[in-house]
Amino acid sequence: MSLSSDDNRNKKMFLNSIALISQEVLEASILISILMALTKQLELSSRWAISALLIGSLGAYIYGLNIGNISEWFDYVGQEIVNACIQIAIVMLMFIATFLYSRSIFNTKKYGQTLFIVNATAIVALAIVREGAEIYNYLAGALTHAEYLVSVTTGSIIGTGIGVSIGILFYYALGAITGKRRHIIGLILFSLIAGSMTSQALLLLNQADWIPSTPILWDTSSLLSEYSLTGRLLYGLIGYEATPSILEFFGYLTTVMIMLFIGIKKTPKIKCLDEKINT
Amino acid sequence: MKTLHYKLVLLTCIGFIISPFNAFAGPPIIELEIKDHLFYPSIIEIPANKKIKLLIKNLDPTPEEFESYELNREKVIAGNRKAVIFIGPLAPGEYPFFGEFYPKTAQGKIVAIE
Numbered sequence: 001m002s003l004s005s006d007d008n009r010n011k012k013m014f015l016n017s018i019a020l021i022s023q024e025v026l027e028a029s030i031l032i033s034i035l036m037a038l039t040k041q042l043e044l045s046s047r048w049a050i051s052a053l054l055i056g057s058l059g060a061y062i063y064g065l066n067i068g069n070i071s072e073w074f075d076y077v078g079q080e081i082v083n084a085c086i087q088i089a090i091v092m093l094m095f096i097a098t099f100l101y102s103r104s105i106f107n108t109k110k111y112g113q114t115l116f117i118v119n120a121t122a123i124v125a126l127a128i129v130r131e132g133a134e135i136y137n138y139l140a141g142a143l144t145h146a147e148y149l150v151s152v153t154t155g156s157i158i159g160t161g162i163g164v165s166i167g168i169l170f171y172y173a174l175g176a177i178t179g180k181r182r183h184i185i186g187l188i189l190f191s192l193i194a195g196s197m198t199s200q201a202l203l204l205l206n207q208a209d210w211i212p213s214t215p216i217l218w219d220t221s222s223l224l225s226e227y228s229l230t231g232r233l234l235y236g237l238i239g240y241e242a243t244p245s246i247l248e249f250f251g252y253l254t255t256v257m258i259m260l261f262i263g264i265k266k267t268p269k270i271k272c273l274d275e276k277i278n279t
Numbered sequence: 280m281k282t283l284h285y286k287l288v289l290l291t292c293i294g295f296i297i298s299p300f301n302a303f304a305g306p307p308i309i310e311l312e313i314k315d316h317l318f319y320p321s322i323i324e325i326p327a328n329k330k331i332k333l334l335i336k337n338l339d340p341t342p343e344e345f346e347s348y349e350l351n352r353e354k355v356i357a358g359n360r361k362a363v364i365f366i367g368p369l370a371p372g373e374y375p376f377f378g379e380f381y382p383k384t385a386q387g388k389i390v391a392i393e
Contacts, residue, residue, distance in 0.1 A: 012383045020379060067342070068357030076334075076363035081355060127335040134344070137355050138380050141341030171339065203351055209306075226348035243351060 002278035010151040013142065017155025018230060019163070020138060025163025026132040026236035028056070031127050031193065033171035035097070035120040036185055038174070041182075042107050050119045059125060067137060077208035084128045084208075087201035090253060093123045094194045098187065098263045138274025166233075183263075191259035196239020198255040199248035206247070214246040306330040306365070313356065313385065314338045316378060325334035327371040333364045343385060347376035349357075351387065367391070 036046045063082075071079040097119045099106075106112030111253070135156075142152045174186055205211045221242035224231050234240035241248065309331055312319045316339065325331050337343055340358040347353075350369075356362040366374075369391040378385025 009383070016380075016382055067355055068360045071355075071357060071360060071362055076361065079362070079364075134355060137342040137357070138344070140359070141343070142378055144341055207352055207354070207364055209330070209332075213368060221348075241351065242348065245351070 006147065009147065013148045014151035014155040017142070017152045018159040019139075019229070021135060021156045021159025022162040023159075023232050023236040024135050024235065025160050026166055027193070028127040028131055029163045030165030030170055030189070030237060032124050033167040034174065034189055034193075035124065037171055037174040037182075037186060038097075038101050039117070039120065042101070042113060042116065044113055044117060047125065048121045052121040053128065055121070056098060056125035056128025057132060059129035060136055064133035064136030064140070067133060072209070077210070080204040080208035081210070083130055084201040084204040086126050087197040087204070090126050091194045091197050091201075093119055093126070094190060094197075095258065097123060098190060099260055102263050103185075119260055148173050163236075164267055165181075178198055187260065187263040190254040190263070192238040194259050195252035195255040196237075199239055199241070199244065200250040202251045203245075206245070211247070216243045217246050217249050219243050285352060306367075308332045308333045308334050311335045311387075312338055313343050313378065316343070316381035316384045318376075318378070318385055318387040321359075322390060323387070324390045325367070325369070326390055327391040327392075328368045330367045333366055335362060335364065336361045342380065344379035345376060346379040347374060347389075349374040350375070350376060353379070 012240070032049055032052070036049055039046050039048070067079065070082055071077075074081050097116060100112055100116045100119065101107055103112075107116065139152070139156065142148055170189075172184055177185055202211065206213055219242060224240070224242065226232065226235060226240070226242050231240060231242070239252065244252070306329070307326075309323055309325060311323065312332055313335065321355040335345055335356055337356040337358060337360055342355055342357050344388045345352065345362070345364060350366050352364055352366060354362055354364055366389070369389075371391050371393045374391065376387055376389065
C-alpha cells in the first residue's frame with residue numbers, strides 16, 4: 001500500500017515538474033526566439049544568446065540562493081519589489097529594442113546594431129534571472145527528497161524540452177512568414193509579452209501593498225481556467241489572467257499601445273524586408 | 280535655549296505628520312504556517328471587502344511557493360523563513376490556494392465572509 005502511494009506521489013511530482021518548469025522556461029524561450037529572429041533579419045550573429053543564457057543563469061543562481069534574505073527587504077515584500085523592478089526594466093528594454101530595430105537610421109549602423117545586441121542580451125538575461133531563480137528554488141527543495149530524485153529530474157528535463165521546443169517553433173514560424181507580415185506578427189507578439197510583464201509588475205506591487213487594489217474587470221475562469229494546461233501556457237506566453245484587475249488591464253493595454261506605436265511608425269524602412277530568415 | 284525650542288517645534292511637526300500613519304495600525308494580520316508541505320490552518324475565514332495581511336511562516340527547511348489563481352497571488356517562501364502577502368479587498372466567496380512546489384499536499388482556501 002505504501003509503495004502504491006509512493007508511486008502516486010512520484011507521478012504527481014513528475015507531472016508537476018513538467019508543468020512548472022515548462023511554464024517558467026517558456027517566457028524566456030519565446031523572448032530569445034523572437035529576438036534571435038530579429039537579429040537574423042538584421043543580418044547579425046545570434047551569438048549574444050549564449051552570453052545572455054550564461055549571465056542570466058548566473059544571476060538566477062545568485063538571486064535564487066539569496067531569495068530568503070531578499071524577501072525580508074521592505075518589510076517582507078522584497079521579492080515582489082525586486083521582481084516588479086526586473087519586469088519593468090525588461091519592458092523598458094523591449095521598448096528600446098523595438099525602437100532600434102524599426103529604424104534604419106540605427107539598424108544599418110554599427111553602433112545601432114551593437115546597442116541592439118547589448119539590449120537583447122540584457123532582456124533575455126533579466127528574464128532568465130527571474131524565472132531561473134524560481135526554478136532554482138523549486139529544484140533545491142524538491143531534490144532534497146531522495147525519493148523524488150528521478151521523477152523531478154525527468155519531469156524537469158521534459159518541461160525544459162517543452163518550453164524550448166515552443167521557442168524553436170516560434171523562431172521558425174516567424175522565419176517562414178515573409179516580409180512586412182513577419183515584422184507585424186513579431187511586433188504583436190513582442191507587445192503582448194511586454195503587456196503581460198507590465199500587468200505582472202502591477203500585480204506584484206499590489207501584492208506588496210505599494211499600489212492600491214482595483215476591482216476585477218472580468219472573470220473568464222469558467223471559459224478558460226488558469227489550472228488548465230492551455231491556461232498555464234497562455235499565462236506564460238501572453239500573461240493570460242482569468243480575473244484581471246482594472247489597473248492590470250490598463251497597464252497591459254497601455255504597454256501594447258506604446259510598443260505598437262514605437263514599432264509601426266517606421267515599418268516600411270525596415271532592412272531586408274522580403275528576405276526569409278532561414279534562407 | 281533657542282535651539283531646544285526649534286527642536287521641540289520640529290519634533291512636534293514630525294509627530295503631527297506621522298500620527299495619521301500610526302493611527303492606522305494597518306490591515307488585520309492573519310498567520311499561516313507551512314509544515315511538512317501542508318498549510319496550517321488550511322481554511323482561513325476573513326472579513327470580505329477588507330484588505331488583509333497574510334503572514335506565512337515556512338517551518339519546512341525547503342522552499343515553497345504560495346500560489347492562488349483566484350487571488351492572483353504567487354510568492355516563493357524560502358525554507359525556515361516568513362513572508363508577507365497582502366490580499367483583498369475580496370468579494371464574499373471561496374479562494375483556493377496551494378503550494379506550487381508540492382501542489383497535491385499543500386492546499387487550502389480563504390473564505391471571505393460578509
